Amino acid sequence: MTQSLKDKLVIILLAAVIAAFSITFIAIEEQVEIFALLVFAAALVLGGAKLGITASIAQSLARNERLMNFAFIAATIAVVFWFREDHFPLLMIATVLLYVIACCGLNIQFGFTGVVNFAGAAFFGVGCYTAAVLGGTSVPLLLVIVLGGVIAAIVGSVLIIPVLRTRGHYAAVVTIAFGLLFRTFLEVNDTLGGPQGLGVSGMNLFGWDFNNNIEISENLEISFYMNYVVLALIMVILTFVLMRRIERSWIGLNFDAVRLDETAAACFGIDIKRWKIVAFTLGNFLAGTAGALYAMMLGFIAPSNFAFSDSLILVSIVLLGGMGSLWGTILAAGLVVLLPEKLQVIQEYRFLIYAVVMILILLFRPQGILPRGLRAYIPGWRG
Amino acid sequence: MAQQQETVLTFRGLTRRFGGVIALNKFDMELTNGQIVGLIGPNGSGKTTSFNVLTGIYEANGGSIEFLGQDITSWPAQKVYEAGVARTFQRSRLCLELSIFDNIMIGNHKRLNHGLLFNIFQRKALREQIRENHEEARKLLKIFDPALADKMFDPVGSLRMIDRRRIEICRALISHPRLLLLDEPSAGMTHEETRELMDDILEVREMIDGLSIILVEHEMGMIERVTDKCIVLNFGQKICEGAYRDVASDKLVQEAYLGGE
Numbered sequence: 199m200t201q202s203l204k205d206k207l208v209i210i211l212l213a214a215v216i217a218a219f220s221i222t223f224i225a226i227e228e229q230v231e232i233f234a235l236l237v238f239a240a241a242l243v244l245g246g247a248k249l250g251i252t253a254s255i256a257q258s259l260a261r262n263e264r265l266m267n268f269a270f271i272a273a274t275i276a277v278v279f280w281f282r283e284d285h286f287p288l289l290m291i292a293t294v295l296l297y298v299i300a301c302c303g304l305n306i307q308f309g310f311t312g313v314v315n316f317a318g319a320a321f322f323g324v325g326c327y328t329a330a331v332l333g334g335t336s337v338p339l340l341l342v343i344v345l346g347g348v349i350a351a352i353v354g355s356v357l358i359i360p361v362l363r364t365r366g367h368y369a370a371v372v373t374i375a376f377g378l379l380f381r382t383f384l385e386v387n388d389t390l391g392g393p394q395g396l397g398v399s400g401m402n403l404f405g406w407d408f409n410n411n412i413e414i415s416e417n418l419e420i421s422f423y424m425n426y427v428v429l430a431l432i433m434v435i436l437t438f439v440l441m442r443r444i445e446r447s448w449i450g451l452n453f454d455a456v457r458l459d460e461t462a463a464a465c466f467g468i469d470i471k472r473w474k475i476v477a478f479t480l481g482n483f484l485a486g487t488a489g490a491l492y493a494m495m496l497g498f499i500a501p502s503n504f505a506f507s508d509s510l511i512l513v514s515i516v517l518l519g520g521m522g523s524l525w526g527t528i529l530a531a532g533l534v535v536l537l538p539e540k541l542q543v544i545q546e547y548r549f550l551i552y553a554v555v556m557i558l559i560l561l562f563r564p565q566g567i568l569p570r571g572l573r574a575y576i577p578g579w580r581g
Numbered sequence: 582m583a584q585q586q587e588t589v590l591t592f593r594g595l596t597r598r599f600g601g602v603i604a605l606n607k608f609d610m611e612l613t614n615g616q617i618v619g620l621i622g623p624n625g626s627g628k629t630t631s632f633n634v635l636t637g638i639y640e641a642n643g644g645s646i647e648f649l650g651q652d653i654t655s656w657p658a659q660k661v662y663e664a665g666v667a668r669t670f671q672r673s674r675l676c677l678e679l680s681i682f683d684n685i686m687i688g689n690h691k692r693l694n695h696g697l698l699f700n701i702f703q704r705k706a707l708r709e710q711i712r713e714n715h716e717e718a719r720k721l722l723k724i725f726d727p728a729l730a731d732k733m734f735d736p737v738g739s740l741r742m743i744d745r746r747r748i749e750i751c752r753a754l755i756s757h758p759r760l761l762l763l764d765e766p767s768a769g770m771t772h773e774e775t776r777e778l779m780d781d782i783l784e785v786r787e788m789i790d791g792l793s794i795i796l797v798e799h800e801m802g803m804i805e806r807v808t809d810k811c812i813v814l815n816f817g818q819k820i821c822e823g824a825y826r827d828v829a830s831d832k833l834v835q836e837a838y839l840g841g842e
Binding site: 440443444447448449451452454455458459461462463464465466467468469476572573574575576580581 | 657667731756
């Protein structure tokens, strides 16, 4: 069997295993079974790493990037299709996808450029409120999603001067303060619903109402959440294309140079301020677009959705997955969003467990679960 | 040979203070086209400070810097680089988690297209630019070490010290600067490695038209071999200037280094 055929089989098999695992994980309810499944998966991965199997799989993946992308998209579609009639699993999947987009935004900011942002939930929230306010008007709703991003980016520009002037802990404190301000502002502002929040009209594309179930036949009625999942998946794919293109260009290189050594970067003509502004704005834009669709999907938003703890969840997804790592972001978003939903037992201890996991990750695997690799400008090309 | 005499860089009364400490005190210097000047002096005598002021990392507190006929005294680091000044750092400042190619391309900033739309949408043109620059970086790196040129996509963090120095120098040279500032290239290397590295630098100088070099160095053998002129600093002040042989026999210089008789 040739190497390339073997690679292809490995990738398809891997995608199938991931799909099967995801379906099982989302479908089972019994706490013990879920726990057993997680332990089994962890043992499989750790065992595979010990035997060098994961490394050889990683090589197969790196050699066939296009196939890998398609295989993973197909796997996602398979999972989504499996749950076509069930509201709750589809809602969770859509939530994971939207978190992935928001975290991609954070990845541009501090995964690539090193600009810390502990107000991710606030920018996500700006997108939500944009959808709530504009949803009832005559603005096309697809445009509202884009506007959610644009307004998040504009609101973010308030923070640009303090973010440029401060570094490290100080920049973190500035963004934390902004996140708290944002929530307080929403709570006291009556036109935006105050603490009770606002209703949001659902997505509607050219007369296609996203909030109706799709009746195919008498015994097949697809959950209306499928609409949101499909749109969110398309947005994730677009975001991924954007992220990849940024990473594999001079822009990605400038971002890295700014993160790793500002002084050296400045000595080679790199405009630190410009690239920080670009990264910060682009990141907030992505968070805002995700927020806009999220609000439409939930139909209702309140300030309590955008607390500091929600920002921390976004940050922890980025750290857990690996700074700047796209696939890591997906894996981590899946874990962080789904685990508390599935393991009801840990619901109350959620933040305690997050904290412990974060500390363990930072201690033993600071580069994250799926660390970002070196930049491959042109996949498969090494000069 | 009129071009050979063109003045590239002039310091006039350059001064830099840190609180009460005068790191550079009314430093005058002139550098002509293609010249290699050695900057020597004990630790803390202002050698690296003069680099930092020249490249715009520190502001000057007094005096002026003229580069190729322009007053660049208060220019930011980016503009100084654009004008044609490239440097290496005393403690190697490469991005260790990036590849060799990435690091060299950071130094190539002014010759790359950084437009957002170009980078995101014109992928074909971008790939072309990547390939061209890769080829050029390869050629340059080959002069220093052919083996390194085959490892362009390896992380710099996995390399030996001498290889890191080579890459740092390539990063500075790739943009065809008019003035190269080398801050202790021999630090952390053996005599033999230092010698090899300097030979390579001299070879590259032949290829880049009118490249002038300022070299900060403690390794006197190297200074003697490559410099046209030496400047000795002590407590931020120039105490001597001239050919190495004359400078080395100067009484003031010996006192500065050896602490007097």
